[in-house]
Amino acid sequence: MDPSCPFCTFPEDIMHLLFHCPRAKQIWFISPLNFRATWEIFSNFAVLWKHVTIQLQQIDPTNEGLHIFCYTLWHIWKTRNCKIFDNFTQPPASIVSSTVQDYQEFKEAMQSEIEVGRQSHNRRIQSGQNLINPPDFIKINYDAAVHIPKQFGSIGVIAANPTNLQ
Numbered sequence: 455m456d457p458s459c460p461f462c463t464f465p466e467d468i469m470h471l472l473f474h475c476p477r478a479k480q481i482w483f484i485s486p487l488n489f490r491a492t493w494e495i496f497s498n499f500a501v502l503w504k505h506v507t508i509q510l511q512q513i514d515p516t517n518e519g520l521h522i523f524c525y526t527l528w529h530i531w532k533t534r535n536c537k538i539f540d541n542f543t544q545p546p547a548s549i550v551s552s553t554v555q556d557y558q559e560f561k562e563a564m565q566s567e568i569e570v571g572r573q574s575h576n577r578r579i580q581s582g583q584n585l586i587n588p589p590d591f592i593k594i595n596y597d598a599a600v601h602i603p604k605q606f607g608s609i610g611v612i613a614a615n616p617t618n619l620q
Contacts, residue, residue, distance in 0.1 A: 460537045468499050472530055481546045485526050486554060487519060521557055529553045 459466040461477040472478055473493035482489040496502035510519040529552055533544045544552075593614050600607040 460534060461543075469493070469496070469502070471534055472499070472527055473502065477546065478530055481526065481530055481549055484546060485550050486522050487526070521560070522553070525553045525557045525560075526550075529556070 457465060459470055459475055462475050464470055464475065470478075473482070473496075479493075493502065496505065506523060507520055510523060511517065513519060529549050533549050536542050536544060594611065595614075596609065596611045598607065598609045
């Protein structure tokens with residue numbers, strides 16, 4: 455596979471693809487976040503991620519900016535794959551539009567989930583259903599893992615009564 459960026463022919467790495475490529479910079483500029491930052495000051499993705507997420511959370515306690523940031527990263531990655539595997543180049547404005555649309559769908563779905571949960575909870579209260587487990591109820595949690603190279607496996611089980619005594 456060609457190690458160069460499919461959009462500008464510079465050597466491709468994660469920082470170039472998501473932030474340094476002129477195409478990525480254009481997407482960030484026209485995105486709702488309207489980033490005009492110089493990403494080059496960051497040494498790697500982890501450092502940039504920490505810096506940007508902290509700043510977005512300080513600016514916007516609702517985390518909407520953080521969600522848009524993540525959706526934009528995902529859409530830049532998807533458009534790169536579309537270019538490589540399907541030889542299709544999506545215009546930057548279309549990428550931003552898709553990003554915003556996907557985020558809005560997510561936000562609406564989450565709001566619907568919250569509303570459905572409230573309605574279900576209210577119906578149980580109105581019908582007099584007990585929302586607390588009965589006194590003789592025992593909750594069992596279990597998990598398992600396998601380490602194939604060492605041919606080893608393990609199972610864990612926890613049983614708890616209503617007072618969480620295990």
